[in-house]
Amino acid sequence: MKSESGVVVLEPGLRRLTAPNPSPMTLHGTNTYLLGEGEIAVIDPGPDHAGHMAAILAALAPGERIGAILITHSHRDHSPLARPLSRATGARVLAAGPSDWGRSPVMAALAAQGRIGGGEGVDRDFAPDDQIAEGDGITGDWGEITVVETPGHMANHLSFGWNGALFTGDHVMGWSTSLVSPPDGDMGAFMASCRRLAGRDDRIYFPGHGEPVCAPQHRIAELIAHREGREAQILSALSDMEKATADDLAARLYADLDPRLLPAAGRNVLAHLLDLAQRNLVLALDDPSPEARFTPR
Template sequence: MDDDFDPRAGVAEAIAPGLRRVLAPNPSPMTWRGTNTYLLGRGQVTVIDPGPDDPAHLAALLLALEGEAVSHVVVTHSHLDHSPLAARLARQTGAEVWAYGNALAGRSDVMRALVAGGYDGGGEGVDLAFAPDRLVADGDVIATPAGDLRVLHTPGHMGNHICLRWGDAVFSGDLVMGWATSLVSPPDGDISDFLASCAKVRAEGAAVLYPGHGAPVTDPAARIDWLIAHRMERRAQVLAALDVPRDVEALTAAIYTDVAPALWPIAARNVFAQLVELVGAGLVGAAPDLSPGAKFHKM
């Protein structure tokens, strides 16, 4: 975590040639200092991740954009801290909203099967009202006045999550953040997808990542390697803690001894995501069904 990252909310800050960042006023244990909204270009501007539906943040963006036009509004994923302001900003500026799809788009087969089997959990912080004007797919190019944005479909944190390649940089949304690991909460998140998406972004060989939260990541390969290693370590801890059958709550308490108990409900979502993957791999069983309240055991 970069504790030195503490920009002032609502102030447009130039962070690279042709790129400004405006921090939303939504700090929390899940968002750290707040959501990074990016303004790409000058004169004709592309807005990436407008942020929460907050009048103060909208006013800050419109002030930063005074005298300029908005050509595109692009959303990396539809969580409530990233996408809700898109509709209002689009109405104010006349721009269209570009994204992979609505809140249910891009879910893995495993997660669709989990929901079909009756699982009704998850859904934390999801913007169910999100409805983009333009849909993009992996490999598509969004031609903006400030240069092309190549779309990388990167599910894992959320099924409709995308990253955007711009020159030698990648806008990494919440897949790779500048302060912590990402929440992976089924059925919106999928550990297998998350690891594959991390590897996909690493293979881009970008010089810098501009994340949804936190400071720019200036050593992408090292950061992504750490994220993958961290998830694999947690996976090993889950398996080790299943020396006796346990439910998600008990596993979380046994594994997350380095995390404040107040954050255990969040950590439990990541534990359940690990268990879904382990059950699918045939390494763990669940009784009576695959749910957080089940008793999990090694196979």
């Protein structure tokens, strides 16, 4: 039920506010979740927007306080408000690590070369007060929140388990697939995270954008099939074209896509190509960059 203040009660002990940052990449805006009663855990406070911070504080009942601020990942639509909210409430900021944390050796090397591009929307100044990792439990009046590492959309991406639900950030959403843009995004890691979630029995997903995913196992299977299908399309198109760049392939495979989203599609294709190259299924004819040409092996 949505109140006049914009607070949606999703279930007992769980409230949601949506930040005023709608866009083709964020849908209606970033979901900020408030867990518990009395002492509150906040998941993804969102962009540094004074009005949204005021809405979070106004959503607290008399006597309630914020005890922890959890960040799924450090994109600018999820993490920048964490520090102002921490200063206002004294709550510590918990996340996997800063924005360059956790990259694979391949992605770290690409980042160091500086030719791969990427970096869309990264909160480069982000640093948590405390780093948290797989299996950690954050306890309070909200009960226990369990940390689940889900790298892929970004290397420092976490999901959070609570009362049988999973807060999935941008890893799994119901309305869209996720952007995977190297070197911050890693398609191999993304697929491994999806397959890990497929082995869980979460009852519902609460994503970073859009409505709850009420059939999580169906959705995760759908996303895995979608990515595997896209990989097959890339290999088939590359075989026909003999050699092509990521943007060449995106223009062919996403012909009906909103033109505003085509650059993101090109980054997704590049992520697939880099993963396929690591698996020796395609060959890069040039040093990795957005303009690099690839050919089938």
